[in-house]
Amino acid sequence: MTKTAEKVASQSFSFTKENLKTIEKHMGKYPKGREQSALLPMLDIAQRQNGGWLSYACLEAVAKLLNLSPLKVHEVASFYSMFHLDPVGKYHVQVCGTTPCMLRGAEALCERAKKHLGIELKEVTSDGLFSIEEVECLGGCVNAPIVQINDDYFEDLTEDALVDILDKCRGGKMPKPFSAAGRMGSAPFEGMPEESVSKKKRSTKETVTEKTEVIMQVQNAQS
Numbered sequence: 001m002t003k004t005a006e007k008v009a010s011q012s013f014s015f016t017k018e019n020l021k022t023i024e025k026h027m028g029k030y031p032k033g034r035e036q037s038a039l040l041p042m043l044d045i046a047q048r049q050n051g052g053w054l055s056y057a058c059l060e061a062v063a064k065l066l067n068l069s070p071l072k073v074h075e076v077a078s079f080y081s082m083f084h085l086d087p088v089g090k091y092h093v094q095v096c097g098t099t100p101c102m103l104r105g106a107e108a109l110c111e112r113a114k115k116h117l118g119i120e121l122k123e124v125t126s127d128g129l130f131s132i133e134e135v136e137c138l139g140g141c142v143n144a145p146i147v148q149i150n151d152d153y154f155e156d157l158t159e160d161a162l163v164d165i166l167d168k169c170r171g172g173k174m175p176k177p178f179s180a181a182g183r184m185g186s187a188p189f190e191g192m193p194e195e196s197v198s199k200k201k202r203s204t205k206e207t208v209t210e211k212t213e214v215i216m217q218v219q220n221a222q223s
């Protein structure tokens with residue numbers, strides 16, 4: 001039996017009662033006969049229940065509920081990088097390799113992470129904790145380079161910051177998402193320009209003063 005066949009044969013899957021209720025809600029959002037539109041959230045639910053990846057049994061379970069062929073479900077699941085068709089680590093590290101992140105050091109980040117964890121792309125560490133994958137644009141280009149770990153984004157990353165995150169994950173304490181440059185959202189690296197902050201404050205103050213003056217004028221006219 002090939003490795004893939006072994007993997008397929010060893011898997012069984014059925015949704016939990018809670019997840020079936022959630023799935024019913026998703027299917028109920030669509031008109032009768034159009035329930036297949038709930039395919040993406042159902043794949044997400046199946047993946048989370050199955051430890052982060054979609055086995056063939058998961059695809060079959062989803063296909064059965066939606067009256068689709070497993071092949072159709074596989075076509076969708078294999079298109080999106082957020083779905084994994086092979087087992088992943090507890091911490092699945094996705095390094096964005098598209099141009100803005102590449103120009104800001106994504107390749108070096110990827111190499112450092114691989115070296116630090118001792119695995120290649122799409123491999124899982126022997127303790128099952130980590131896997132690495134290179135993905136296309138994660139939609140956070142202004143804060144490049146971006147690395148996504150499970151559901152969280154880490155932004156403006158440096159190699160040392162990434163290694164620190166990986167070590168914290170290994171210790172069971174995954175940090176909250178942050179920008180390694182310490183900036184808020186996509187604000188300029190130097191922070192918000194002083195002038196624009198004070199201008200904003202001034203204009204708010206001016207507006208309040210103007211409104212107060214108008215109210216006083218109305219009150220005076222009425223008295």
Ligand code: FES
Binds near residue numbers: 136137144145
């Ligand atoms: S290019 Fe990396 S987030 Fe867009």
